[in-house]
Amino acid sequence: xxxxxxxxxxxxALALYSRAPIQFAAAAPSPFADPLAANPHFRWHPLRGxxxxxxxxRQHRTFQPPPEYNPLAVTTDPAAPTELxxxxxxxxxxxxxxxxxxxxxHDAPASSVPTAPAAGHCEVVVFTQNPADALARLPLGxxxxxxxxxxxxxxxxxxxxxxxxxxxxxNRGVEVGVTLHHPHGQIxxxxxxxxxxxxxxxNERIYYARHGRALLVDMVQTELADPVRVLYHGLxxxxxxxxxxRYPYEVWVTPIAHVPDFAALSVEQRADLxxxxxxxxxxxxxxxxxxxxxxxxxxxxPTDGEAHPETQLHAQFSPPYRTRDRLKYLAGTExxxxxxxxxxxxxxxxxxxxAVVVAPELMA
Amino acid sequence: xxxxxxxxxxxxALALYSRAPIQFAAAAPSPFADPLAANPHFRWHPLRGxxxxxxxxRQHRTFQPPPEYNPLAVTTDPAAPTELxxxxxxxxxxxxxxxxxxxxxHDAPASSVPTAPAAGHCEVVVFTQNPADALARLPLGxxxxxxxxxxxxxxxxxxxxxxxxxxxxxNRGVEVGVTLHHPHGQIxxxxxxxxxxxxxxxNERIYYARHGRALLVDMVQTELADPVRVLYHGLxxxxxxxxxxRYPYEVWVTPIAHVPDFAALSVEQRADLxxxxxxxxxxxxxxxxxxxxxxxxxxxxPTDGEAHPETQLHAQFSPPYRTRDRLKYLAGTExxxxxxxxxxxxxxxxxxxxAVVVAPELMA
Numbered sequence: 001x002x003x004x005x006x007x008x009x010x011x012x013a014l015a016l017y018s019r020a021p022i023q024f025a026a027a028a029p030s031p032f033a034d035p036l037a038a039n040p041h042f043r044w045h046p047l048r049g050x051x052x053x054x055x056x057x058r059q060h061r062t063f064q065p066p067p068e069y070n071p072l073a074v075t076t077d078p079a080a081p082t083e084l085x086x087x088x089x090x091x092x093x094x095x096x097x098x099x100x101x102x103x104x105x106h107d108a109p110a111s112s113v114p115t116a117p118a119a120g121h122c123e124v125v126v127f128t129q130n131p132a133d134a135l136a137r138l139p140l141g142x143x144x145x146x147x148x149x150x151x152x153x154x155x156x157x158x159x160x161x162x163x164x165x166x167x168x169x170x171n172r173g174v175e176v177g178v179t180l181h182h183p184h185g186q187i188x189x190x191x192x193x194x195x196x197x198x199x200x201x202x203n204e205r206i207y208y209a210r211h212g213r214a215l216l217v218d219m220v221q222t223e224l225a226d227p228v229r230v231l232y233h234g235l236x237x238x239x240x241x242x243x244x245x246r247y248p249y250e251v252w253v254t255p256i257a258h259v260p261d262f263a264a265l266s267v268e269q270r271a272d273l274x275x276x277x278x279x280x281x282x283x284x285x286x287x288x289x290x291x292x293x294x295x296x297x298x299x300x301x302p303t304d305g306e307a308h309p310e311t312q313l314h315a316q317f318s319p320p321y322r323t324r325d326r327l328k329y330l331a332g333t334e335x336x337x338x339x340x341x342x343x344x345x346x347x348x349x350x351x352x353x354x355a356v357v358v359a360p361e362l363m364a
Numbered sequence: 365x366x367x368x369x370x371x372x373x374x375x376x377a378l379a380l381y382s383r384a385p386i387q388f389a390a391a392a393p394s395p396f397a398d399p400l401a402a403n404p405h406f407r408w409h410p411l412r413g414x415x416x417x418x419x420x421x422r423q424h425r426t427f428q429p430p431p432e433y434n435p436l437a438v439t440t441d442p443a444a445p446t447e448l449x450x451x452x453x454x455x456x457x458x459x460x461x462x463x464x465x466x467x468x469x470h471d472a473p474a475s476s477v478p479t480a481p482a483a484g485h486c487e488v489v490v491f492t493q494n495p496a497d498a499l500a501r502l503p504l505g506x507x508x509x510x511x512x513x514x515x516x517x518x519x520x521x522x523x524x525x526x527x528x529x530x531x532x533x534x535n536r537g538v539e540v541g542v543t544l545h546h547p548h549g550q551i552x553x554x555x556x557x558x559x560x561x562x563x564x565x566x567n568e569r570i571y572y573a574r575h576g577r578a579l580l581v582d583m584v585q586t587e588l589a590d591p592v593r594v595l596y597h598g599l600x601x602x603x604x605x606x607x608x609x610r611y612p613y614e615v616w617v618t619p620i621a622h623v624p625d626f627a628a629l630s631v632e633q634r635a636d637l638x639x640x641x642x643x644x645x646x647x648x649x650x651x652x653x654x655x656x657x658x659x660x661x662x663x664x665x666p667t668d669g670e671a672h673p674e675t676q677l678h679a680q681f682s683p684p685y686r687t688r689d690r691l692k693y694l695a696g697t698e699x700x701x702x703x704x705x706x707x708x709x710x711x712x713x714x715x716x717x718x719a720v721v722v723a724p725e726l727m728a
Binding site: 111202245 | 408409414415418477531533534540554560563566571580607608610682692693702704712
């Protein structure tokens with residue numbers, strides 16, 4: 001993996017990644033001339049016991065721009081700079097211009113609840129220079145590179161002592177509010193372990209203390225023993241609809257052996273994890289023969305410098321559809337109570353996805 | 365408060381409520397001839413440490429029926445029965461025909477995770493016989509009655525030893541997936557304290573152990589001391605945008621003194637809580653001069669037979685809009701990490717709602 005690091009005119013960082021040495025890259029552009037002056041802050045939610053981030057300028061962020069302007073495309077006209085330069089790179093990562101958290105945050109305003117600077121870091125990850133592509137259609141080698149890039153970004157973020165947890169994710173589709181259709185994801189680096197991974201970590205710790213093994217590693221063995229919900233089973237990686245799915249087309253993707261984070265993946269594990277991921281994405285695309293919206297979240301160990309034998313690297317997909325033309329809305333019991341109610345059995349949804357045949361020539 | 369209890373032809377319970385004695389009610393109808401045979405089950409989510417409910421028949425539930433059929437209207441043609449009979453009642457409560465939980469649930473299927481019958485109870489609460497009305501426009505006396513009905517349903521559910529928590533809520537608007545536009549809400553009665561109220565309860569307990577007072581009662585005093593976010597301040601009740609709002613137009617409504625649940629409200633407290641609630645609803649309606657979608661969740665003490673000096677009855681509104689024409693989508697950081705990111709300050713949103721004048725003649 002090769003990386004070139006640059007600084008944009010407004011002070012934001014840009015990193016270009018490729019499997020081959022990067023021979024050429026123009027100077028880092030920015031659509032914004034004025035320096036970034038983000039100063040988001042956290043407020044403590046006493047009832048929920050969690051931080052909420054406030055970044056008041058975000059109302060004005062780029063929203064469904066007309067087709068002639070794509071800030072994630074490569075800059076071809078210097079008079080209309082985008083976020084990315086020309087060059088022979090494959091993947092680009094840059095600081096979000098409208099971050100919910102910033103390592104430069106300072107002097108949080110006082111409020112009637114405790115406050116703090118929102119000293120995290122928000123990055124945008126562009127998967128390809130082709131605006132019309134999709135993660136599912138990228139070559140396996142590119143997806144392997146993406147897994148390596150997520151690992152590199154995690155390691156770099158973790159080196160900053162302030163960062164305790166790194167979450168790469170992709171929001172895909174207007175149904176989940178995506179404002180830019182160029183294939184991309186985001187990385188949020190938090191100065192604490194946020195509530196969802198914190199809850200999983202607590203349960204993984206209890207399980208590990210009792211059994212001496214990682215909970216999800218054992219769950220995978222149970223799924224493989226009776227593979228009724230399994231979508232992909234390779235030498236090193238697996239994809240399945242979990243028995244306890246909270247979304248109709250929920251899928252988890254994970255290594256089979258214990259791997260706490262992206263950086264701990266072997267080359268073989270990363271290659272098979274890419275195959276598992278691409279298989280799921282192609283099954284999603286094939287299900288209704290149209291782009292399939294989802295939230296893809298990648299969970300890994302906290303970046304706290306400690307060993308995490310209890311925690312397993314894995315992706316969770318949360319697609320918003322419950323049938324071809326009906327969305328699953330999160331409402332009273334899901335958002336109000338936190339108990340998810342499903343009107344479909346995971347086994348039935350797994351069967352639908354199992355029935356989608358992925359043409360071997362697509363798995364390149 | 366007067367109540368008449370009935371049984372529908374398919375075995376479901378119906379209760380009619382009114383402030384005056386109910387002089388007349390036709391027999392309880394049902395749109396469904398066959399007996400209810402709901403058998404939902406729970407599956408344990410080991411990573412999150414929570415139950416998920418599965419009710420496979422729910423795919424077929426009533427969905428956006430044509431305007432000529434409204435199952436929540438009063439039955440006028442016996443050949444086309446709805447859920448409600450003619451009669452001089454004000455509010456009706458009946459067992460949900462498509463419940464996520466049922467006290468008759470039995471013999472949960474085995475899975476690769478622990479399972480259990482989803483032995484809870486799901487009710488529908490119809491606020492008015494007028495399909496074109498809205499909770500905001502109901503007379504104060506009707507809203508007081510609704511608060512009393514929620515209390516009565518909570519007490520009745522709590523008498524069943526299996527029920528540990530009762531959550532009344534209203535999903536309003538197509539933006540939150542509402543399938544029937546007749547003004548109504550739901551009540552979910554859980555055989556456990558679900559994750560969201562469990563988290564709040566845990567934080568309330570810690571606060572009470574330290575300070576000897578209810579956390580939310582003290583938060584209200586702080587809000588009233590500097591009422592920059594206060595929308596309503598009566599003798600007994602208050603409505604405000606919390607300093608730690610997770611949704612742009614989030615509002616909390618609560619008594620000022622400590623009140624653990626609906627049943628503990630005095631007549632005066634209930635009347636002022638109704639005024640606070642109606643004020644918020646009318647401000648929402650007035651903000652953009654159009655129906656305002658929201659999820660309204662009412663939290664109270666668990667129905668575990670114990671005293672709850674730490675817990676405060678209150679409503680939380682979670683509206684889906686962040687501006688007049690932009691929805692706040694829950695995506696990567698909210699659903700994946702559990703950290704909410706806000707692009708507006710609660711003080712600014714509170715100012716918008718404070719500026720909406722509620723005509724005194726509407727507050728009847």
